[in-house]
Amino acid sequence: MDIEEKTLKRLNSPQELEALRQELQRASSAKSKTITICCGTGCLAYGGAKVAQGFKDEIKARGLENEIEVKTTGCHGFCERGPLVVIRPENVLYQRVKPTDIGEIVDTVKDGNIVDRLLYTIPGTKTKVAHEHDVPFYKKQMRLVFGANGYIDPTSIEDYIGCGGYTALAKTLYSMTPDEVISEVKKSGLRGRGGGGFATGAKWQSTQEAHGDTKYVICNCDEGDPGAFMDRSLMEGNPHAILEGMVIAAFAVGAHEGYIYIRNEYPVAVKHAERAIAQAEAMGLLGRNILGSGFDFTVKINRGGGAFVCGESTALMASLEGRVGEPRAKYIHTSERGLWDQPTVLNNVETLANVPLIINKGSQWYSGIGTANSKGTKIFSLVGKVNNTGLIEVPMGITLREIIYDIGGGIPKNKKFKAIQTGGPSGGCLPESRLDMPVDFDELTRAGSMMGSGAMIVMDEDNCMVDIARYFLSFLEGESCGKCVPCREGLKRMRQILDRIISGRGEDGDIELLEDLSETLTWGALCGLGSGAANPIMSTLRYFRDEYESHIREKRCPAGVCKPLITYNIVEANCPNCTLCIKACPAGAITGRGKKVPVVLDQSKCTKCGACFDVCRLNAVEVR
Amino acid sequence: MTLDTKSFAEVVNTILAKYENDAAMLVGILQDIQSELNYLPRECLVMVSEGLDIPLSRVYSVSTFFKAFSLKPRGRHSLHVCMGTACHVRGAEKVLDKLQTELCLCAGETSPDMKFTLETVNCVGACALGPVVVVDGEYAGQVTTDKVKSILEGCK
Ligand SMILES: Cc1cc2nc3c(=O)[nH]c(=O)nc-3n(C[C@H](O)[C@H](O)[C@H](O)COP(=O)(O)O)c2cc1C
Numbered sequence A: 001m002d003i004e005e006k007t008l009k010r011l012n013s014p015q016e017l018e019a020l021r022q023e024l025q026r027a028s029s030a031k032s033k034t035i036t037i038c039c040g041t042g043c044l045a046y047g048g049a050k051v052a053q054g055f056k057d058e059i060k061a062r063g064l065e066n067e068i069e070v071k072t073t074g075c076h077g078f079c080e081r082g083p084l085v086v087i088r089p090e091n092v093l094y095q096r097v098k099p100t101d102i103g104e105i106v107d108t109v110k111d112g113n114i115v116d117r118l119l120y121t122i123p124g125t126k127t128k129v130a131h132e133h134d135v136p137f138y139k140k141q142m143r144l145v146f147g148a149n150g151y152i153d154p155t156s157i158e159d160y161i162g163c164g165g166y167t168a169l170a171k172t173l174y175s176m177t178p179d180e181v182i183s184e185v186k187k188s189g190l191r192g193r194g195g196g197g198f199a200t201g202a203k204w205q206s207t208q209e210a211h212g213d214t215k216y217v218i219c220n221c222d223e224g225d226p227g228a229f230m231d232r233s234l235m236e237g238n239p240h241a242i243l244e245g246m247v248i249a250a251f252a253v254g255a256h257e258g259y260i261y262i263r264n265e266y267p268v269a270v271k272h273a274e275r276a277i278a279q280a281e282a283m284g285l286l287g288r289n290i291l292g293s294g295f296d297f298t299v300k301i302n303r304g305g306g307a308f309v310c311g312e313s314t315a316l317m318a319s320l321e322g323r324v325g326e327p328r329a330k331y332i333h334t335s336e337r338g339l340w341d342q343p344t345v346l347n348n349v350e351t352l353a354n355v356p357l358i359i360n361k362g363s364q365w366y367s368g369i370g371t372a373n374s375k376g377t378k379i380f381s382l383v384g385k386v387n388n389t390g391l392i393e394v395p396m397g398i399t400l401r402e403i404i405y406d407i408g409g410g411i412p413k414n415k416k417f418k419a420i421q422t423g424g425p426s427g428g429c430l431p432e433s434r435l436d437m438p439v440d441f442d443e444l445t446r447a448g449s450m451m452g453s454g455a456m457i458v459m460d461e462d463n464c465m466v467d468i469a470r471y472f473l474s475f476l477e478g479e480s481c482g483k484c485v486p487c488r489e490g491l492k493r494m495r496q497i498l499d500r501i502i503s504g505r506g507e508d509g510d511i512e513l514l515e516d517l518s519e520t521l522t523w524g525a526l527c528g529l530g531s532g533a534a535n536p537i538m539s540t541l542r543y544f545r546d547e548y549e550s551h552i553r554e555k556r557c558p559a560g561v562c563k564p565l566i567t568y569n570i571v572e573a574n575c576p577n578c579t580l581c582i583k584a585c586p587a588g589a590i591t592g593r594g595k596k597v598p599v600v601l602d603q604s605k606c607t608k609c610g611a612c613f614d615v616c617r618l619n620a621v622e623v624r
Numbered sequence B: 001m002t003l004d005t006k007s008f009a010e011v012v013n014t015i016l017a018k019y020e021n022d023a024a025m026l027v028g029i030l031q032d033i034q035s036e037l038n039y040l041p042r043e044c045l046v047m048v049s050e051g052l053d054i055p056l057s058r059v060y061s062v063s064t065f066f067k068a069f070s071l072k073p074r075g076r077h078s079l080h081v082c083m084g085t086a087c088h089v090r091g092a093e094k095v096l097d098k099l100q101t102e103l104c105l106c107a108g109e110t111s112p113d114m115k116f117t118l119e120t121v122n123c124v125g126a127c128a129l130g131p132v133v134v135v136d137g138e139y140a141g142q143v144t145t146d147k148v149k150s151i152l153e154g155c156k
């Protein structure tokens, strides 16, 4: 326990919690302005830590500590434009802030002026946008769960309490029965955000009804899905919301012990979760006799070893027990026999973060958002070939087109949209014709893809769909635990077939063979890893069959990706011999012939590394 | 603290004590040992198996199951190239190729002078910045082949 945690005062009733909140709100309104600096992983990679420290030093040097508050927060979502700095309460958004900009920003904070050059400019125009909520990236979002990330310091429990944190817990413990909590969650229509979309209320009920001396609540923060980082950002940016959700779940099902399973690659998430647990325990919001109610619930952290399959419920529990993370058949549900064979609730990070919201605002309010069978909002990670990459939270039912073009700002470099991959390794690729489809659990499944954890990877004309299918297969082949034959052998065989197709040795009948194997895997694999693995293949075959056919029949990769099928060539008309590519070529395959004369590329030396294509600024290298 | 000042036994015993020799914490124990020693030496695995009173085979099966564990010593600088989907579609493969050529190493190998270990990972959770390379724990985003040299030069 930190020194700081020792000085936190224990709260023994909802009244004490409320009194503290009012006191905190008074204290914070004494300072007229807050400078919030994003210190999420994305912004840190762009130098966010130096910017944050710079602001702290500057405010101190100017003696403004009593008027202006400097706060470091978790990810705001718009990572593409980091480091982000927001001046509140006006919500002026500065992007790509450098330490040298600090003095100028502080100059303007007090008098309400704005530093124009640091504002977001709408691409292709000269229009600058001053306020966070007017930036197109944020405009269509509905940041119910993720919004607090931009306002609170994740290492301060006071911040969370100040903005209404733990009220749902107080309400649960003092004015609701476990049955009422479950019924409220059921009525809200909340479905799990971890991939399967299972009704959360129903899951809690079966654990509540199951027989067992001890019950457990586990928060799944494994997030093995490549391309997704919302769980990480929530755990790093607002860990108390997840703890609050866990305690409410525990109260509902009658559990007194819980675990947060975080992958070891997320050290900041581990640190912030540990800190949050210590703080909440010190304040009586976790541990024994929570808020004086007599209810006990403790939480421990377990760091995962970074195997994708360990996100699967039974594998996760095996690994929590200190065994190899292999799934088992689920003829008995983990809600009845889970961790140490006891009834266990396993929920995703985002699912749990939705719970306090539902308790506070009521199931009726919650179920007013979204579509018929998918309620509320969903956080997506919008990444790949899209202008505004980052995390977005949108109401269920929004269309893919709105996501990619209105929020994401479209495809970079005037390229053409080709596909969007949703749902991770068990999901699928959707083509342009599906862009106007509303996004929810059922629509995505119907279209041959999945919600999954919410990764959305946008691809343009330069991405090859056969390559993407192969990518997912080889990913899953590497991650398969190898316990059951359809998955172990099937994935390997399918990857071999795709390897052949990609190298130009594809044969008639390969597509049918892939379809056959897909079906075997879907029905024969033991766990979701294997049974979902065929999805990327089937969806690409469904929507992009012609690309497979070009590879097999014409021995051609239309997107110019598959190495054995392509060559790099010099477009003589465009090349003035700037020599950039000569310097970049590791194989010495390009030679100059003098000023203003196009360079020559020797195919026999070329290793197809693509370096010349990447450095040439004049479109003088083409892929065929 | 480094190896010069602490013996394997000290490292293992301190960590086992921290977890109260709880076999259920095996994964965490191995993670802690690895973060002190940079890899999992055979001697340590034997000590863990004795300390927790579980078969050595179980310690081995866990430490080979998870890719995060290494049974071989690793270099002073670790380079993790993200091969996740978001990075893949933005050209992670090319970045890895370039690193392999520059370092004369395949992914998973350590240079003979123990300076670099090159590894691939499946998403480090900074997908908005893809392609991502993590250099000694620091994230480098939007890496292109022509940035590779300066990344390597940054490792002293
Ligand atoms: C191979 C595989 C990997 C999974 N990985 C994760 C994960 O990283 N995080 C997660 O929350 N759920 C993951 N799931 C889903 C979980 O098994 C489980 O359904 C989910 O955590 C339940 O929480 P929810 O009901 O709140 O969605 C995975 C499932 C499979 C089959």
Ligand code: SF4
Binding pocket: A309, A326, A327, A479, A480, A481, A482, A483, A484, A485, A487, A488, A525, A526, A527, A528, A529, A530, A531
């Ligand atoms: S489907 Fe694959 S990952 Fe799942 S249990 Fe079988 S072999 Fe293991």
Ligand code: SF4
Binding pocket: A568, A584, A585, A586, A587, A588, A589, A590, A601, A605, A606, A607, A608, A609, A610, A611, A612, A613
């Ligand atoms: S693709 Fe690579 S090897 Fe081939 S010419 Fe270009 S830079 Fe040289």
Ligand code: SF4
Binding pocket: A570, A574, A575, A576, A577, A578, A579, A580, A581, A582, A599, A615, A616, A617, A618, A619, A620, A621
């Ligand atoms: S980089 Fe492009 S323009 Fe310059 S020499 Fe090479 S091909 Fe010609």
Ligand code: FES
Binding pocket: A038, A039, A040, A041, A042, A043, A044, A074, A075, A076, A077, A078, A079, A080, A082, A083, A084, A390
């Ligand atoms: S990390 Fe700063 S916006 Fe995502």
Ligand code: FES
Binding pocket: A226, A227, A228, B082, B083, B084, B085, B086, B087, B088, B122, B123, B124, B125, B126, B127, B128, B130, B131, B132
């Ligand atoms: S895919 Fe590379 S960081 Fe997520």
